[in-house]
Amino acid sequence: xxxxAKLSRFLPLQFSNGHKVKQFSKPCLRCKHMLHAxxxxxxxxxxxxxxxxxxxxxxxxxxxxxxxxxxxxxEKRVKRVLPPPWLFLLxxxxxxxxxxxxxxxxxxxxxxxxxxxxxxxxxxxxxxxxRYADREIPAYIEINGQRYDFDRIEPKGxxxxxxxxxxxxxxxxx
Ligand SMILES: [Zn+2]
Numbered sequence: 001x002x003x004x005a006k007l008s009r010f011l012p013l014q015f016s017n018g019h020k021v022k023q024f025s026k027p028c029l030r031c032k033h034m035l036h037a038x039x040x041x042x043x044x045x046x047x048x049x050x051x052x053x054x055x056x057x058x059x060x061x062x063x064x065x066x067x068x069x070x071x072x073x074x075e076k077r078v079k080r081v082l083p084p085p086w087l088f089l090l091x092x093x094x095x096x097x098x099x100x101x102x103x104x105x106x107x108x109x110x111x112x113x114x115x116x117x118x119x120x121x122x123x124x125x126x127x128x129x130x131r132y133a134d135r136e137i138p139a140y141i142e143i144n145g146q147r148y149d150f151d152r153i154e155p156k157g158x159x160x161x162x163x164x165x166x167x168x169x170x171x172x173x174x
Pocket of ligand 1: 059
């Protein structure tokens with residue numbers, strides 16, 4: 001197996017509309033531990049204003065290895081890519097970044113929600129707006145000095161890549 005770079009080396013990536021992707025997150029398929037770009041080796045690059053991502057992920061919690069392959073558009077919608085991740089990885093390596101032709105592998109169906117980001121360094125507001133599952137809900141959280149207000153509860157931790165998830169169920173957004 002060839003050595004590949006950590007996905008975090010490719011971040012941040014910026015679309016032509018100014019939207020930026022600073023982190024990739026995906027829950028482990030087995031133990032649900034949230035993996036980040038540091039836990040994934042592969043490639044992420046902008047092709048035709050879409051981020052094409054293919055990587056091998058290794059869960060630091062349980063050791064499971066699995067493939068990740070997807071395309072993220074400039075609205076940060078994530079499309080799953082249909083071919084096996086190893087094939088997508090190979091193709092990304094041979095497609096020049098400036099390739100003007102259509103990508104033969106992009107499905108226009110089969111969309112799936114991207115997971116919200118689980119911040120590792122953040123500050124919880126002392127102001128509490130309620131309780132859920134016996135825990136306090138901070139009114140907002142601060143990440144790198146930026147404030148994100150509480151938006152909703154997601155018992156399964158689902159959400160958008162532009163959102164932040166703490167305690168596995170509380171969603172915050174700007
Ligand atoms: Zn795991």
